[in-house]
Amino acid sequence: MSNKKKFSIFSFLICVLTTIFVFSLNKTFAETPEVSVTGKFADTITVVNVTSNEGGNLNWDLEQWATFRINATYDLAGKNVKAGDQTTVTVPDALIITSDSFEIRDINTNEIIAHATVDAENKKLTLTYTDYVEKHSDTNGSFFFYARIDFKKHPQQGEIPIEVTVNSVTKVAGKVTFKGIGDGNPRLLTKTSWVNSGNHKEVQYTISVNRNKQNIKGVTIEDHLRFTNASYVKDSIKVIKGKFSYETGEWVFSDRVDVTDQHKITISEDGQSFVIDLGDITDQDQYRIDYKVQLNYEPVDGELLKNEATLKGKEIESKDVTNIAAVQVAGGSGVGYVFTINVHKVDDANQPIKGAKFKVVREANNQVIGEYETDENGNITVNALLKDKYILTETEAPAGFVIKDADTVVNVEDFGTDHAVTKTIVNPKEETTTTTTTTSTTTTTEAPTTSTTTTTEAPTTSTTTTEAPTTSTTTTEAPTTSTTTTEAPTTSTTTTEAPTTSTTTTEAPTTSTTTTEAPTTSTTTTEAPTTSTTTTEAPITSTTTTTPEVPTPSSSSETTTTSTAPSVSSETTTTEEKPGLPNTGESKGTLFTIIGAVTLISSIVLVAILHKSKKD
Secondary structure, eight states, X not given: OOHHHHXXXXXXXXXXXXXXXXXXHHHHHHHOOOOOOSSOBOOOEEEEEEEOTTSSOOOSEEOTTOEEEEEEEEEOTTSOOOXXXXXXXXXXXXXXXXXXXXXXXXXXXXXXXXXXXXXXTTTEEEEEEOTHHHHSSSOEEEEEEEEEEOTTTOOSOEEEEEEEEETTEEEEEEEEEEOOOTTOOOOSEEEEEEEOSSOTTEEEEEEEEOTTOOOEEEEEEEEEEOSSSEEEOTTOOEEEEEEEEEETXXXXXXXXXXXXXXXXXEEOTTSSEEEEEEEXXXXXXXXXXXXXXXXXXXXXTTOEEEEEEEEEEETSOOEEEEEEEEOOEETOSOOSSOEEEEEEEEOTTSOBOSXXXXXXXXXXXXXEEEEEEOOTTSEEEEEEEOSSOEEEEEEEOOTTBOOSOSEXXXXXXXXXXXXXXXXXXEOOBOOOOOOOOOOOOOOOOOOOOOOOOEEOOOOSOOOOOOOSSSOOOOOOOOOOEEOOOOOTTOOOOOOOOOOSSOOOOOOOOOOOOOOOOOOOOOOOOOOOOOOEEEEEEOOEEOBEEOSSOOOOGGGOOOOBOOOOOOEEEEEEEOOOXXXXXXXXXXXXXXXXXXXXXXXXXXXXXXXXXHHHHHHO
8 A cells, every 4th residue: 555545544544533532522521510529528527525424514433334425516517518428436445336326307307417327346426418418508516426435445444535536637525534344343133224226115124143142042033113104025034044254344144044934923913013933042043034124105315214123032131223224315305304394374364373283294104293283473393304295284273263274285396495395374263153133022002992984975886907917906885884883881902904995016027137257367377488497416215224234245235226306406597599500511512622623624734735745
């Protein structure tokens, strides 16, 4: 092939490839919008601090299994956070996160703002934001989770600084003091409890017997539930015989044998207690009693589930132990028994009423909180309540007043940011009824003894026609002389009858008056949708035992979580705007088209020049 033909083919290929490249770029820029890369780390945490489980100051030494709160405040304003972006919170190696994963939700719309995923093994919590953050601006709020000392990695007594790493930035949250693991404090009777993570309405209890190895005859174990609307799970009571040992900060129960069938178990008729007969025990006999309790309602954050056990035996003093399982909801709105209901009782004139009696009942479990009476200012204050629904029932009104509505409902959302709610209740006064009695007196008068002769010379017949609705005809007989002689001194009593003339009374037609009420006009005012949204944290219940005793390794997961209703963590004003149209890249595509065209034309001109020079 000649050089001329090779050159022509080469030039043609350059032109074709240039054209394809330019149009490919143009199509790519036209179809691909400019968007932010998602999945990046967002530095949204502004404040981190530690508090007690109730949200107060943590100013005491922590027991081995005691938990506390780590609180965080976040602010997305100006961060350009997108769906899929993340914020990681890592606790120091001396801690264990005891909460399970939870969600942060908008309390008004229940939309998920972020998923909070707990990685307990790596001591990390990760917030993954949803597209909520792209639809709402300046979102901010707070959340919290529970943690405890990892006593296997930090068994010694002392102060532990809490430095939390947010993404790659370290923030100081405070410090806690740990008592250390000690010797486990072996005792004759101990009790532990925790809420199951798979079913947060089910509480697991364990009673440990004879860790301190005593010889006792005629041993019985009694158990009593001290909270309402709950019962023992059928066939869940088990008696296990084995050996206790204290290893690396935990009680281990080994050599287990199920001996439930060897002991008499009696459950009370109301299902709120049971008794187990263990008989005589020696220093080599150690037992663990396991059972479950089912709640018939949704527990709330900070709720305390009290349970008592008693060991009785011959020639020994009874041993009592009380266990309190604390419900813990990560990110939740409740902070324990810190809520207050205020009742203000007034009359129709808004004057306070003294002496009105009320009963306060928690609706979830029908627990009677107490009975109260208004003071001289018409007030009642009920403290130490959970954030839950309550019924205020007026049982007795003061003299002179009546009960208008007996029940007043207090809903969860009624509690303000100060953890209190006030209900003003009106008692109308009793209505007074007046009775009037009328006395009627009748007088009879005797007629005089005068004799009268009357002669009437009127026409024979008189006819009167009245064209009223009723026609009355009166007929008068011919004149007659009537003589009446009355002998004196006879007294004659005359009763005067109606005159001879017959009077017809025509009843006027009854007029029926119908009063038509004007139609009631119902005016509906539709409020414009507010742009204020509240960022909330969706809760997860984490419950741990409050006693220093611990469950065995098979039950080492002492902390579980329960999803509950979220709370308002902060209120932010957001503006919901329509998203802008995607950038199609038309300007860049046009530029590349021009460049390609210039290149193509230049190539053609170059080929022509070279071809001409070859020809010459």
